[in-house]
Amino acid sequence: MRRPTLPLYLLTLFVAVAGLAFAQGHVPQPRDQPNEDPAAVARGHSLFKSTCGFCHGEDATGSRAPDLVRSPLVNHDDHGNLLGPVIRNGRPDKGMPSFSTMGDAQIADIVAFLHHQALAALHSRRMPGDYPLAKLLTGNAEAGKAFFDGPGECSKCHSPTGDLAGVAKRFKPIDLQQEMVYPANGKKDRTAVVTLKGGERFEGKVVHADEFNIGIICQDGWYRSWSRDEVQVEIHDPLEAHRELTSKYTEADLHNLFAYLETLK
């Protein structure tokens, strides 16, 4: 049977909606430093520590002298056009000595380092996907297992040798910690039983449910929907248990359970 092509108006609508979704979910993108050279940043850091660190702090976050990460001069500087003269001439009125003998290459390295520091601060609101496991592993795995089998009631639905076998290999640590409390894609597992006025029952996966309508995909693969004032609806959400548990975790439970799940490799 010939596959029908998607009507053009639907395609346009999809593109418009997708674009809109992107706009609505827009995470502000901080400015990016073009072509940051890691070697220059490293050399600059080393030079900065020995030459400037005594006053400005080894990481440029300030000590006797200002925090350069927040400096308007650094933020306006373009490849050293503003910073170079200040480094060479110093700020005699503020007690900064001049480094008139510093070479162009050295100044460029320091400038690269300072821009890197400013950018790192700006980017500090990004959560790195490779957040180190060592920072997260503050709990006790045995206590976590006791929680899993006991008050957490996780074993009612999950098994370390069944669905959770190797779970620590499937997720990055930071993602596992999040999934543990609430799986990101769990909404697709909601099911519903819809009973019509005449008594006929339909059962299937919930596609959409709101105050006014219920839409499900039945076992035969067809989508069906009803106005909610015409039918009785029972929705079964396996994630209800996760939502109820969220407010019950103590801080220790959270880290212990995570430590236990991290052993499931």
Added chain:
Amino acid sequence: MAPVCIGADEGLNAQDLMKPLSTDWPTFNGDYSGKRYSSLSQINQRNVDKLTLAWVVQPQSVGIKSTPLEVNGILYFTTPDNVWAADARTGRIIWHYYRESTGDHIGNRGVAMYKDWLYFETPDCHLISLNAKDGSVRWNIELADPKLEYFSTMAGLVVHDHVIVGVSGDATDVPGFLESVNPETGKIEWRWNTEPQPGEPGSETWPQGTDAIAHGGGMTWMTGTYDPELNQIYWGIGNPNPVLNGDIRKGDNLYTCSIVSLNPDTGKLNWHFQPSPHDTHDWDAVQTPVIFDDEYKGVHRKLLAQASRNGYFFVLDRTTGEHILTAPFIATNWAQGIDSRGEPIPNPKMEPKPDGTLVSPGSDGATNWMAPSFDPQTRLFYMSARRLWSIFYMTAEGKPEGWAGRDRNLWANSTLEAIDYQTGNIRWKHEIGDGEGIAGILTTAGDLLFTSDNSDNLLALDPATGKTLWHVNLGARILTGPTTYELDGKQYLLTPAGGLIFAWVLGK
């Protein structure tokens, strides 16, 4: 003989702004009180199911987060970089101003209007005055340095002959402020800084002898309210910096996360109250400080109420800032009580940590910037609340700068709430579904409450009970608040949804 246009000036007069919200919508919240309660009642409970589409305008834009103004038959609405004027009777676009810019394009709440002039804030932190007749630029000033990651999103507030504007930006540790500019020239008249100078009152709430106070944040994201009789403006202030780590800024950090009362002519502080002392979760207290006069314990008072990002509802006497009531509007887990000032006491154990802290609400808040409403007939405060959980990670090593970490959302669902301001009790809840609600609320003398749920449904509710009276699916989220106005004896309901604007009237 050439035809002439004779008639009153179609611009906005100062007296128009003093009126309670009725036939026009001349300022961000409709009127100075922030109640978003319209006295129009042509559309009411008996005929709301007869609402029909009057027109749609499709400006080919990103999602519209602005509240459109309506003045003398012309609508003015915005997105970042864009201002449109449209015919309020037909939706047809009259003119379109576009100025490309750098900076955060997260949203724009709308323009302010004074006589024949509009005032537009931009992502690169400029304030531009446009001629309302044709969108041409009169002047363009920089409010703050965009290279320090300041940007601006606010719809300014015109009070007397002042245009009061604010700034945004907490990605870096820069100080927040509110300022008044001359509406004709753009020259700065006064600036009120969120952080006091060392030695000034409030400075004792920052560590002494460090630069923390000079980098403390406290952005002025949203439009405030104004009492012409008391001549006070009321403003909500944003969170302190560094955002998720308060170790280098021990203390309450005034006036971040505060409600402040200022003199609009001088910028002098009258009083303050702090919904989130020493915040470490990004809980800007910038929600509308709604003002209304009503009885409390049998005595007629001048009140101010805010349902704040952190999950707490506050009622103050706006004359002096005297605390009247504090009550949670949703369950949260971060405070260990309320102190004698009526301010929540943050639990240090709930601060973001390197291994993750499970907190409700998340940084997106138990509510956010969407407009609340107060209906003087029902005497209820309406707001959109979330049950929201996040894990907060403090990632800074060494001195914290900027956000110093991030939270990751776990799950959320939302509910509309009607709060009895006299007790803090929730009179009714109306669940609006999974995810974070973002639509604002409008109430009217037609005994109607208009808003949207999280499934793109425009809702008309009974404000007394929360019962749904009418709905229609708009196919997109309402990212702003519904508004209403009247022209030629016909009441219009305006509902921007996604990048379109729908206008509704009663069918014949």
